[in-house]
Amino acid sequence: MSDVPQVSAIPVLGLPEIVVDDDLGALIVGRCEATGIELLDGDLVVVAQKVVSKAEGAIRVIAYQVPSPEAIELAGTLGKDPRIVQIVLDQSRRVVRAVPGVLIVETVHGFICANAGVDQSNIELDGVVTILPVDSDRSAREIRDRLRELTGCEVGVLVSDTFNRPWREGSTNVAIGVAGFDPLRDLRGSNDDFDREMTTSTVSLADEVASTAQLVMGESGRVPVALVRGVDWIPGEYSADRLLRPAERDLFR
Amino acid sequence: MSDVPQVSAIPVLGLPEIVVDDDLGALIVGRCEATGIELLDGDLVVVAQKVVSKAEGAIRVIAYQVPSPEAIELAGTLGKDPRIVQIVLDQSRRVVRAVPGVLIVETVHGFICANAGVDQSNIELDGVVTILPVDSDRSAREIRDRLRELTGCEVGVLVSDTFNRPWREGSTNVAIGVAGFDPLRDLRGSNDDFDREMTTSTVSLADEVASTAQLVMGESGRVPVALVRGVDWIPGEYSADRLLRPAERDLFR
Numbered sequence: 387m388s389d390v391p392q393v394s395a396i397p398v399l400g401l402p403e404i405v406v407d408d409d410l411g412a413l414i415v416g417r418c419e420a421t422g423i424e425l426l427d428g429d430l431v432v433v434a435q436k437v438v439s440k441a442e443g444a445i446r447v448i449a450y451q452v453p454s455p456e457a458i459e460l461a462g463t464l465g466k467d468p469r470i471v472q473i474v475l476d477q478s479r480r481v482v483r484a485v486p487g488v489l490i491v492e493t494v495h496g497f498i499c500a501n502a503g504v505d506q507s508n509i510e511l512d513g514v515v516t517i518l519p520v521d522s523d524r525s526a527r528e529i530r531d532r533l534r535e536l537t538g539c540e541v542g543v544l545v546s547d548t549f550n551r552p553w554r555e556g557s558t559n560v561a562i563g564v565a566g567f568d569p570l571r572d573l574r575g576s577n578d579d580f581d582r583e584m585t586t587s588t589v590s591l592a593d594e595v596a597s598t599a600q601l602v603m604g605e606s607g608r609v610p611v612a613l614v615r616g617v618d619w620i621p622g623e624y625s626a627d628r629l630l631r632p633a634e635r636d637l638f639r
Numbered sequence: 640m641s642d643v644p645q646v647s648a649i650p651v652l653g654l655p656e657i658v659v660d661d662d663l664g665a666l667i668v669g670r671c672e673a674t675g676i677e678l679l680d681g682d683l684v685v686v687a688q689k690v691v692s693k694a695e696g697a698i699r700v701i702a703y704q705v706p707s708p709e710a711i712e713l714a715g716t717l718g719k720d721p722r723i724v725q726i727v728l729d730q731s732r733r734v735v736r737a738v739p740g741v742l743i744v745e746t747v748h749g750f751i752c753a754n755a756g757v758d759q760s761n762i763e764l765d766g767v768v769t770i771l772p773v774d775s776d777r778s779a780r781e782i783r784d785r786l787r788e789l790t791g792c793e794v795g796v797l798v799s800d801t802f803n804r805p806w807r808e809g810s811t812n813v814a815i816g817v818a819g820f821d822p823l824r825d826l827r828g829s830n831d832d833f834d835r836e837m838t839t840s841t842v843s844l845a846d847e848v849a850s851t852a853q854l855v856m857g858e859s860g861r862v863p864v865a866l867v868r869g870v871d872w873i874p875g876e877y878s879a880d881r882l883l884r885p886a887e888r889d890l891f892r
Binding site: 394498591602 | 642646648736801804807813823842847850853867883892
C-alpha cells in the first residue's frame with residue numbers, strides 16, 4: 387500500500403449489552419485490547435447514543451407514563467401511543483411538525499429531529515425506550531477522560547445518533563455530543579486555490595466523522611462504538627451546540 | 640494492526656487542474672498508479688462535482704448573462720449579482736427560500752440546495768462559475784465504465800457536492816450522482832437485535848460515503864477524488880434520485 391495519508395474507520399467489536407452504570411470507557415479499552423486495536427493519540431471515538439443512554443439510565447418505561455391531554459390529542463393526530471408521545475413531549479421545547487406517523491420536535495437540547503430521539507429499537511426489554519442523554523457533551527467528556535486515564539491517549543469523543551433530514555432520503559449519523567475537538571472546520575476567511583473567498587465556508591467535521599463511523603457500526607446496534615483515525619482536528623473544549631444553526635439563521639423551522 | 644474489517648478513505652493526490660474533455664477516469668487511474676494506490680474491486684470512487692462540471696464544460700461566463708426582470712428583482716432582495724441569479728434560476732425549477740444573502744432553490748435535477756450548486760470557488764478564471772452536471776448519474780456511469788475498461792475493477796462511483804442543511808451548522812458532502820451501487824441501505828422489514836422493527840429504517844449510504852471521502856478531500860478543492868474502501872454495498876444500476884425525498888413525504892418545502 388502507498389504512503390498516502392488515509393482516514394480509517396475501525397469498529398470496536400464484541401461490546402456486551404450495556405446496562406446502567408457500565409463504565410463505557412473501560413469497556414471500550416477492554417474490547418480494543420481484546421481485538422488487537424491500539425488506541426492512538428488523535429483518534430476520534432464515536433459512541434452511539436443508545437449505549438450512552440443505557441449506561442446513564444436515560445430510559446423510560448412506557449407503562450409508567452400518564453399522558454397529558456396535549457399528548458392524547460397529539461397522539462390522535464399522529465396515530466401513535468399517547469404514552470410514547472408524552473415521553474417525546476417531555477424531551478421537547480416545541481413541536482416543529484406533526485402529521486400522521488411523523489412527529490418532529492425541537493428537543494430540550496436544541497436538536498430538531500423525529501420523536502426527540504426517543505427510540506424503541508435495540509432495547510432488550512419490551513416497553514422500554516431510550517431518551518437522549520441529558521448532556522451528551524458531558525457524556526462525551528466523561529468517556530474521553532476515562533480513555534485518557536486508562537490509556538494516556540489524547541483522543542476526541544463523539545456521541546452520535548442517526549437523524550433523518552428534510553429533502554433527502556435516508557438517515558445519516560450525526561454528532562449530538564463532542565469532547566476534545568472542534569466539531570466545525572471553519573474555513574471562513576481562508577481562500578480557495580485561486581485566492582477567492584470560498585462558497586462553502588464551514589464544514590461539519592463532527593457530522594462527517596459520525597457518518598464515517600456508521601459505515602462500520604451498522605444500524606443494527608451490534609457495533610455501537612467505532613474509532614475514526616487520521617482525521618485532522620483542532621483540539622480544545624467545544625460543545626456540539628456549535629452544530630446547532632441559530633434560529634435567526636434558519637429558514638426551515 | 641488487528642484483523643478487524645475497516646473502512647478507509649484514500650485521497651487521489653496530484654490531479655492536474657481539470658479542463659474541458661479531460662478523461663477523468665484515465666486521470667484517476669494514472670494518479671492512483673503514480674501514488675502507489677491499487678484500485679480494487681469493491682472500491683467506491685468519490686469525485687467532486689467541480690471537476691466533473693469542468694470536464695463536461697458545465698460552466699457559465701457571468702459577463703455573458705442577460706438577467707431577466709425576475710432575476711433583477713430577486714437579486715435586489717438577495718443583494719447578489721443579477722447575472723449570477725440568472726444562472727441560478729436557469730438551473731432551477733423553483734425558488735424555495737430567498738432572503739438577503741441566501742437563495743435556496745429546487746434544481747432542475749430535484750436537489751434542494753443553495754444557489755442551485757452554482758459555484759464560483761476553485762475556478763481558475765475570474766468571472767466563470769460551474770453549474771451542476773446535466774446528469775450526474777450519467778457522469779458517474781461514464782467514469783465507472785472508464786475505470787472498468789482501464790483496470791478491470793468493479794467499483795462504484797459517486798459524484799459529490801457539499802450542501803448546507805437546515806437546523807445544523809456546517810456543510811456536509813453528499814452524493815448527487817451514483818453508478819454501480821444502491822445509494823440507500825434499506826433496513827425496512829429487517830429487525831434489530833431484539834427482533835423489533837427498527838426506528839431508523841433507511842440509511843443514506845451514499846451520503847455517508849461522500850462525507851467519509853471529504854475527510855481526505857478537504858474543502859480547498861485540491862483533492863477532488865478519493866477512494867472509500869471496505870464499504871459493504873449492493874451492486875446494481877441505481878440513480879441518486881433515490882436520495883430525493885418525494886415532495887409528498889417532505890414537510891419542509
